[in-house]
Amino acid sequence: MNHLIAAPLLLPPLVGAVMIISMRHHIELARVFSVASIVALLGISAGLLVESGTGQIQSYLLGNWPAPFGIVLILDRLSALMVTLTAFLALPVVLYAIGTDWDRRGKHFHALLQFQLMGLFGAFLTGDIFNLFVFFEILLIASYGLMIHGAGKRRLQAGVQYVVYNLLGSTLFLFALGAIYGATGTLNMADLSVRVADMPQSDTALIRVAAVLLLLVFAVKAALMPLHFWLPATYEEAPAPVAALFAVMTKVGAYAILRVFTLIFGPSAAVTEGLVGPWLIIAAMVTLALGMTGVLGARSLGRIAAFSAIGSMGTLLIAVGLFTPQATTAALYYLIHSTLAGAALFLIVDQVRARREGIADHLVPGPPMAMNGLVAALFFAVAIGMAGMPPFSGFVGKLLVLTSAREHELVWLIWTVILTTSLMAVVGFARAGSLVFWKTTEGSAATLQSPPQNLALTSIGALVALVVLLTVSAGPVTQFLGATAAQIHDPAAYHEAVLQDHGGQPR
Amino acid sequence: MWYTPVLYCSARRKDILLPLILIVLLPFLGALLPGLMNKAGRNSSAWSAATITGAAFVGLLVHAPFVFAGGVIEWRMDWLPLIGMNFNLFLDGLGFLFASLILGMGLLIILYARFYLGREDPMGQFYTYLLLFQGAMVGIVLSDNILILLVFWELTSLSSFLLIGYWNHLPQGRQGARMALAVTGTGGLALVGGMLILGEIAGSYDLSVILQEKDLIQASPLYLPALLLILIGCFTKSAQFPFHFWLPHAMAAPTPVSAYLHSATMVKAGLFLMARLWPVLAGTPEWFYIVATTGLVTMVLGALIALFKDDLKALLAFSTVSHLGLITMLLGFGSPFAAVAAVFHIINHATFKAALFMVAGIIDHEAHTRDIKRLGGLMRLMPLTFLLATLGSLSMAGVPLLNGFLSKEMMLEEAARTPWLEWPWLVPALATAGSALSAAYSFRFIAHVFMGPQRHDYPAIPHDPPFGLWAAPAFLVALVIVIGIVPAAAAGGVVALAAGAVTGGSLPYYGLKIWHGFTPALYLSGIAMIGGLLLLATHGALDPIWQRLPRPEAKTIFDAVIRRCVAWSQAFTEVLHNGAMTRYAAVFFLTAGLCGAAAWVSGTSGPAIRRFLPAGFVPATAWLLVAVATAGMVAFHRNRLVALIFMGINGLIVSIAFAYLSAPDLALTQASVEVVTIILLLLALNFLPKETPRESGQARRMRDATLAVLVGLGAGLLTYAIQVTDFSQASISAYHLANSKPGGGGTNVVNVILVDFRGFDTFGEIIVLGIAALVIYALTEAIITGPVGHRLANRPPDTGEAGDVHPLMMVIATRVMMPIVLMVGVFIFLRGHNNPGGGFIAGLIIAIALIMQYMASGFEWAAARQRFPYHAIIAAGIFAALLTGMGSLFAGRPFLTSSYGYFKLPLIEQFELATALAFDVGVFLCVVGAVMLALESLSRLAHRSGERPSPYPMDIDPSREIVTEKA
Amino acid sequence: MEYLFSSAVGMLTAGGVYLVLRLRTFPVILGISLLSYAVNLFLFASGRLALNLPPVWRGQETSYTDPLPQALVLTAIVISFGMTAVVVMLALGSYLTSRNDRIDMAADERTDRDHHTGAKR
Numbered sequence A: 001m002n003h004l005i006a007a008p009l010l011l012p013p014l015v016g017a018v019m020i021i022s023m024r025h026h027i028e029l030a031r032v033f034s035v036a037s038i039v040a041l042l043g044i045s046a047g048l049l050v051e052s053g054t055g056q057i058q059s060y061l062l063g064n065w066p067a068p069f070g071i072v073l074i075l076d077r078l079s080a081l082m083v084t085l086t087a088f089l090a091l092p093v094v095l096y097a098i099g100t101d102w103d104r105r106g107k108h109f110h111a112l113l114q115f116q117l118m119g120l121f122g123a124f125l126t127g128d129i130f131n132l133f134v135f136f137e138i139l140l141i142a143s144y145g146l147m148i149h150g151a152g153k154r155r156l157q158a159g160v161q162y163v164v165y166n167l168l169g170s171t172l173f174l175f176a177l178g179a180i181y182g183a184t185g186t187l188n189m190a191d192l193s194v195r196v197a198d199m200p201q202s203d204t205a206l207i208r209v210a211a212v213l214l215l216l217v218f219a220v221k222a223a224l225m226p227l228h229f230w231l232p233a234t235y236e237e238a239p240a241p242v243a244a245l246f247a248v249m250t251k252v253g254a255y256a257i258l259r260v261f262t263l264i265f266g267p268s269a270a271v272t273e274g275l276v277g278p279w280l281i282i283a284a285m286v287t288l289a290l291g292m293t294g295v296l297g298a299r300s301l302g303r304i305a306a307f308s309a310i311g312s313m314g315t316l317l318i319a320v321g322l323f324t325p326q327a328t329t330a331a332l333y334y335l336i337h338s339t340l341a342g343a344a345l346f347l348i349v350d351q352v353r354a355r356r357e358g359i360a361d362h363l364v365p366g367p368p369m370a371m372n373g374l375v376a377a378l379f380f381a382v383a384i385g386m387a388g389m390p391p392f393s394g395f396v397g398k399l400l401v402l403t404s405a406r407e408h409e410l411v412w413l414i415w416t417v418i419l420t421t422s423l424m425a426v427v428g429f430a431r432a433g434s435l436v437f438w439k440t441t442e443g444s445a446a447t448l449q450s451p452p453q454n455l456a457l458t459s460i461g462a463l464v465a466l467v468v469l470l471t472v473s474a475g476p477v478t479q480f481l482g483a484t485a486a487q488i489h490d491p492a493a494y495h496e497a498v499l500q501d502h503g504g505q506p507r
Numbered sequence B: 001m002w003y004t005p006v007l008y009c010s011a012r013r014k015d016i017l018l019p020l021i022l023i024v025l026l027p028f029l030g031a032l033l034p035g036l037m038n039k040a041g042r043n044s045s046a047w048s049a050a051t052i053t054g055a056a057f058v059g060l061l062v063h064a065p066f067v068f069a070g071g072v073i074e075w076r077m078d079w080l081p082l083i084g085m086n087f088n089l090f091l092d093g094l095g096f097l098f099a100s101l102i103l104g105m106g107l108l109i110i111l112y113a114r115f116y117l118g119r120e121d122p123m124g125q126f127y128t129y130l131l132l133f134q135g136a137m138v139g140i141v142l143s144d145n146i147l148i149l150l151v152f153w154e155l156t157s158l159s160s161f162l163l164i165g166y167w168n169h170l171p172q173g174r175q176g177a178r179m180a181l182a183v184t185g186t187g188g189l190a191l192v193g194g195m196l197i198l199g200e201i202a203g204s205y206d207l208s209v210i211l212q213e214k215d216l217i218q219a220s221p222l223y224l225p226a227l228l229l230i231l232i233g234c235f236t237k238s239a240q241f242p243f244h245f246w247l248p249h250a251m252a253a254p255t256p257v258s259a260y261l262h263s264a265t266m267v268k269a270g271l272f273l274m275a276r277l278w279p280v281l282a283g284t285p286e287w288f289y290i291v292a293t294t295g296l297v298t299m300v301l302g303a304l305i306a307l308f309k310d311d312l313k314a315l316l317a318f319s320t321v322s323h324l325g326l327i328t329m330l331l332g333f334g335s336p337f338a339a340v341a342a343v344f345h346i347i348n349h350a351t352f353k354a355a356l357f358m359v360a361g362i363i364d365h366e367a368h369t370r371d372i373k374r375l376g377g378l379m380r381l382m383p384l385t386f387l388l389a390t391l392g393s394l395s396m397a398g399v400p401l402l403n404g405f406l407s408k409e410m411m412l413e414e415a416a417r418t419p420w421l422e423w424p425w426l427v428p429a430l431a432t433a434g435s436a437l438s439a440a441y442s443f444r445f446i447a448h449v450f451m452g453p454q455r456h457d458y459p460a461i462p463h464d465p466p467f468g469l470w471a472a473p474a475f476l477v478a479l480v481i482v483i484g485i486v487p488a489a490a491a492g493g494v495v496a497l498a499a500g501a502v503t504g505g506s507l508p509y510y511g512l513k514i515w516h517g518f519t520p521a522l523y524l525s526g527i528a529m530i531g532g533l534l535l536l537a538t539h540g541a542l543d544p545i546w547q548r549l550p551r552p553e554a555k556t557i558f559d560a561v562i563r564r565c566v567a568w569s570q571a572f573t574e575v576l577h578n579g580a581m582t583r584y585a586a587v588f589f590l591t592a593g594l595c596g597a598a599a600w601v602s603g604t605s606g607p608a609i610r611r612f613l614p615a616g617f618v619p620a621t622a623w624l625l626v627a628v629a630t631a632g633m634v635a636f637h638r639n640r641l642v643a644l645i646f647m648g649i650n651g652l653i654v655s656i657a658f659a660y661l662s663a664p665d666l667a668l669t670q671a672s673v674e675v676v677t678i679i680l681l682l683l684a685l686n687f688l689p690k691e692t693p694r695e696s697g698q699a700r701r702m703r704d705a706t707l708a709v710l711v712g713l714g715a716g717l718l719t720y721a722i723q724v725t726d727f728s729q730a731s732i733s734a735y736h737l738a739n740s741k742p743g744g745g746g747t748n749v750v751n752v753i754l755v756d757f758r759g760f761d762t763f764g765e766i767i768v769l770g771i772a773a774l775v776i777y778a779l780t781e782a783i784i785t786g787p788v789g790h791r792l793a794n795r796p797p798d799t800g801e802a803g804d805v806h807p808l809m810m811v812i813a814t815r816v817m818m819p820i821v822l823m824v825g826v827f828i829f830l831r832g833h834n835n836p837g838g839g840f841i842a843g844l845i846i847a848i849a850l851i852m853q854y855m856a857s858g859f860e861w862a863a864a865r866q867r868f869p870y871h872a873i874i875a876a877g878i879f880a881a882l883l884t885g886m887g888s889l890f891a892g893r894p895f896l897t898s899s900y901g902y903f904k905l906p907l908i909e910q911f912e913l914a915t916a917l918a919f920d921v922g923v924f925l926c927v928v929g930a931v932m933l934a935l936e937s938l939s940r941l942a943h944r945s946g947e948r949p950s951p952y953p954m955d956i957d958p959s960r961e962i963v964t965e966k967a
Numbered sequence C: 001m002e003y004l005f006s007s008a009v010g011m012l013t014a015g016g017v018y019l020v021l022r023l024r025t026f027p028v029i030l031g032i033s034l035l036s037y038a039v040n041l042f043l044f045a046s047g048r049l050a051l052n053l054p055p056v057w058r059g060q061e062t063s064y065t066d067p068l069p070q071a072l073v074l075t076a077i078v079i080s081f082g083m084t085a086v087v088v089m090l091a092l093g094s095y096l097t098s099r100n101d102r103i104d105m106a107a108d109e110r111t112d113r114d115h116h117t118g119a120k121r
Helices: A007-022 A027-053 A077-099 A109-125 A129-147 A153-184 A189-197 A205-221 A231-237 A240-246 A249-263 A277-296 A301-322 A325-355 A372-387 A393-404 A411-438 A445-449 A454-472 A474-488 A491-499 B020-030 B032-040 B042-061 B064-068 B093-116 B123-142 B146-164 B171-202 B214-219 B223-237 B246-252 B255-264 B266-281 B285-307 B312-333 B336-367 B383-397 B403-416 B426-450 B467-485 B487-503 B520-548 B554-576 B581-601 B617-635 B640-660 B664-685 B698-724 B733-744 B749-757 B759-785 B787-793 B808-831 B839-865 B870-890 B908-912 B914-944 B958-966 C002-020 C025-045 C067-098
Strands: A058-061 A072-075 B007-009 B073-080 B085-091
Touching: A007 A027, A007 A109, A007 B759, A007 B870, A027 A072, A027 A077, A027 A109, A058 A491, A072 A077, A072 A109, A072 A491, A077 A109, A077 A240, A077 A249, A077 A325, A077 A454, A077 A474, A109 A129, A109 A249, A109 B759, A129 A153, A129 A240, A129 A249, A129 B759, A129 C067, A153 A189, A153 A205, A153 A231, A153 B581, A153 B698, A153 C025, A153 C067, A189 A249, A189 A491, A205 A249, A205 B581, A205 B698, A231 A240, A231 A301, A240 A249, A240 A325, A249 A301, A249 A325, A249 A474, A249 A491, A277 A301, A277 A411, A277 B554, A301 A325, A301 A372, A301 A393, A301 A411, A325 A372, A325 A393, A325 A454, A325 A474, A372 A393, A372 A411, A372 A454, A393 A411, A393 A454, A393 A474, A393 B146, A393 B171, A411 B171, A411 B554, A454 A474, A474 B073, B020 B032, B020 B042, B020 B073, B020 B085, B020 B123, B032 B042, B032 B123, B042 B093, B042 B123, B064 B093, B064 B487, B085 B093, B085 B123, B085 B146, B093 B123, B093 B255, B093 B266, B093 B336, B093 B467, B093 B487, B123 B146, B123 B255, B123 B266, B146 B171, B146 B223, B146 B246, B146 B255, B146 B266, B171 B214, B171 B223, B171 B246, B171 B554, B214 B223, B214 B266, B223 B266, B223 B285, B246 B255, B246 B312, B255 B266, B255 B312, B255 B336, B266 B312, B266 B336, B266 B487, B285 B312, B285 B426, B312 B336, B312 B403, B312 B426, B336 B383, B336 B403, B336 B467, B336 B487, B383 B403, B383 B426, B383 B467, B403 B426, B403 B467, B403 B487, B403 B520, B426 B520, B467 B487, B581 B698, B581 C002, B617 B640, B617 C002, B617 C025, B640 B664, B640 C002, B640 C025, B664 B749, B664 B839, B664 B914, B664 C025, B664 C067, B698 C002, B698 C025, B733 B749, B733 C067, B749 B759, B749 B914, B749 C067, B759 B787, B759 B870, B759 B914, B759 C067, B787 C067, B808 B839, B839 B914, B870 B914, B914 C067, C002 C025, C025 C067
Parallel strands: none
Antiparallel strands: A058 A072, B007 B073, B073 B085
């Protein structure tokens, strides 16, 4: 059995515990360990990615109990991809936090970050639906801590809302799980998939309710309208590096939808047919429209970043909702793109806030900023990415989504919505950019002497570089993603890999 | 399976001197160079830009012989094969013409800009933007793949946004840039749609394929939508009516930009695309009536407006609009001859219009104004400029011996034989009118700027510019003359080549010569000339009338629209996301309820198969209590203490219910958690207001109540639905029961599941507890050290209702109980694996005992006697669990494999529990640590907030009395 | 019995929902606790109800209560306890900093300066 699969879930808590016990008062030491651990995780995730590249789905029997009776971790292309993406995002984020001293502004930043990563990795790797709940809780409670890091009036208020909303989500999750277990008598995803497939057509109501509730739970995470209301305030008020890390939190929801509604309640499942697809697409289109409307009408760059995050989730979920291999490929490509670009956007907004004493990131002209040119250039690049303009991966992703919608009956609507909202995004970003970076009032040199922040700017540059890399290597990337999508849409292989006897216990 | 890029050269061209990709990439790669070289001075910056452009130009020219021989050069590389978005370039006649226009003109602009830009303008930046734009343009004209073409198309929009906004300290610059981006961006997105449809029809995104599919495309039902979307793209880019309005505002850009983008290159991109797709799109009535009509209207309207503009650049801008309209119209005619004329005029317009823009720039540069009303009589002051301006304008007017004349003749000739609906006279008439107007404003450019008396109130005394400024326009004017006099020799080849590429080979008879004999076209242009002179003569009279005419100001409309949209989105967004959590939650519940209900009714529910248990007295009373307690909480929730008590009752009933329904572990856990939670809430309540004010009105409460009842109903029904049915297949827990003892080595199956079968859940659960404690600690730290801390410090201490802070009885009781409780805890812990109990419950019990100490004897006293750092305890717990789990890794077994079964020793009973127990220790530690850290944080707040505990652990202490007596 | 149980779950949920929709943090927290009671009972019931059947393996019983949901509920209880603790402290912190315990946020008056990043320092 391949212990590398469990590594991403063991290293962070270990490091986290070490930090708690011995580095509560040594931020420098914590920084070293934090970065080291993330670098190690990068290596591990790369290893996992290569492993998954063979196309062989591997399962890891925790406690060596045979599936479906124990908990299993599953390494397939999708989980490996998500883990790698998370690790790649984590490094610039932590470097930014260090470079800006964000991590000094409260206790336990790095420990919480480690646990946050553990939660994310667990959510991606687990093959057990209740264990998925547990890891959702881990990543949530860690995110609560990170979100209110540094406290402050509005941040705490937003924090309360964020926590309460997600507690409601967790409650719903438990209802869904109860219904699922009550109907099928199992928790292992592969086993669920098999049992749901064999369910009698005479008794579908309960499992349908369960499926829908589950979808809603994931929709909360994915900020799908009308369950997106927690997002704007949270992302706007969260510390910049945390907001950047949250770029992958919404993707957890998208991942879960993709996983559960292809594997368990997939198109092939008769009992839940007609339950998800079309509704998801329509909701996603509204989400996209809402998001870009927010971008157009925002009063501050922070709002713009938050709402463009919502909008990008809309685009992503349209592709997810199509539930075809090609659309899934598009979805995954756009997922990677929007994670990197979204994160970069939040970090740049933070740079603006840092450089505009008093007016922060409000869309009002201010005195010239320190290093205006560089910050403006970075903003321009990332804005292009988020708005889905060429030459960056946003445009490629959008084209992928558009073309993958061709066979769908709503194709015209989808194309119209996506293209129109892109225009709104373009206008919104252009407006914001020219107000903040071009239109300057008479410069008081006071704000010009903020520190250069090389590390911070470098980490933003790294994210932008990743976006460029994603664009240039679109060919090979989509090839891998195509294989991933094919694997996702072949539940049989998953069953086979998980439920075959691995010769574990009974002992 | 790994990916290999396909990279080959067309069969139509074996040997390749310089891959096309370099011509496209050079400007992009070189774009940063001028920016860097700027440090080394303005000249080196300009030189670097010129070198890059020159290199690309040479790269293009080396292909000339082959292309002129009728060859097509291809270069292909796979980029995104999945959707056929590949880096396919090809160079044919049309591409060659445009590429040489772009690069050649680029060189002249670089030279001109070097001397035009002022000291304070960042020149490196300018050249960087310019090169980016140049690369994008070359990309457009060389693309073989329309998706790649789209990429470059949008890139021109973006880079022109930067160029127009180059002087971003000027509001016109910013607004012009945004307007241009909005309009061309819109067109670009429409174009995306159109191109996707086109590729959909043709089955490929490669032009070389699409261009073969004329019949297929024109027969398709999707032809019209595709055509419309593509044309929107072209019209916005080429400033055709009604999208023309952005171009004049783009004139806020520095003159070199106007000369480059708005005469020779960007605005020609739309024309290029129409010419490129001409073979497959043109020739249908739709094409004719949309394209030709738009062009005609634009031509006349643009010319008319231009005539009455006083700003030189505005005049030129609208004349550009008009000439673009002319070319569009020619393409719209759809006849090969018109196509030739269009191509020829593209060349001619580029030459004289760029020259004129540069001249306007020179005047602005020297006289510090572009306002015709403030100029005049410059002839003697700047003779050279006068010469260039005159030749350029006359060519623009269409005067013989200059190139403008030739293409205009061809235009009129074609117009003369083009009927519109059943009116054969309409097109020629309007075309002539357009030419007349065009002639008029051209003459005006000469007359009102250079002729007339010299004035004494120029903002600056004008004189001819240095060589650097007039060299470029002079060169262009030279071209104007040469082409004008010996057209066939000078331009015949290129025109034939490009036109051939447009029409797809067969060209009609046409002669590029000055004298065609007395043709209708000649008469028409004669009329135009005379009309032009008349208009000029009467301009003084007409101008005031025109100025008084009410006409829509495009900019104000555009701004209003944008402002309206922004304001609307703002209002909409802020009303929707107004921070009202209560509404968010209501939406959440509503959605959950509705979706759940919808899913239920859309499904089928089977028959009730399970028999129900009898409901005895105990359940009935429990039910009643729950009902009362819940109702109580709702009714008295404003009095927070009371509500808390009711909640306690509820929790108690729940744990009793667990016990009654044969779940002793749950009962114990629920009970102990309940206690701790209540304590926590009580301590919190110590700070929070004790009352909740009555805020929500009747209607609101009704709404909430309805929602609550509905959701509650749903939950109840769902519970019921599960009770009546059975598992679709046997539950996996059968396996757990069967293997608990033999496999997990414990008889308390719940506990074995927790620490073994699903130990990983438990591992996650203690992590959650640990994080919770950290979060609480961090938050408390932030509060205490923050500004709030000081406010807390001098917050008046609550005067407790109870008399003494540390009641004697309680103190004694807790102290006596402590050891007992500890023993109970250990006992519960140890029996966990085989009987109800276990680490978690034990942990809570111990924690409660410790809290009792705090509450009874006060924070100081307890903290003083109880020296474990809770952080360490938590960490230790995590370690214990982790290491126990990882122990199995060394045995090659997966994480968390319980050691039971490794040792085949007689003492198996001792060993079998080893790892599970160690794991449970981890749980225990985490629970204790977390709970205590949380409560400690709270008490630190309390401590901070001036609740000074009495110095003594007990208020009544005999020993103390004695001491005081002695004293 | 099942009727009583289901209706009890319903009542608890309804009460919880109503309280969560209140305007101050404290009742909202109480509401969430009620909801967690409800969902714990529900989860527990997903193994179907049983009377006087031990979840303890003695080797001879023929029938047991389903132990799996019990384990799940245990985990759920612990987690929801941790969550409650956090939200209580958070509500407290929010109250202490902003001097009111409203759960709704005022539209957009961002004035607190600590919002800007550490770059200032």
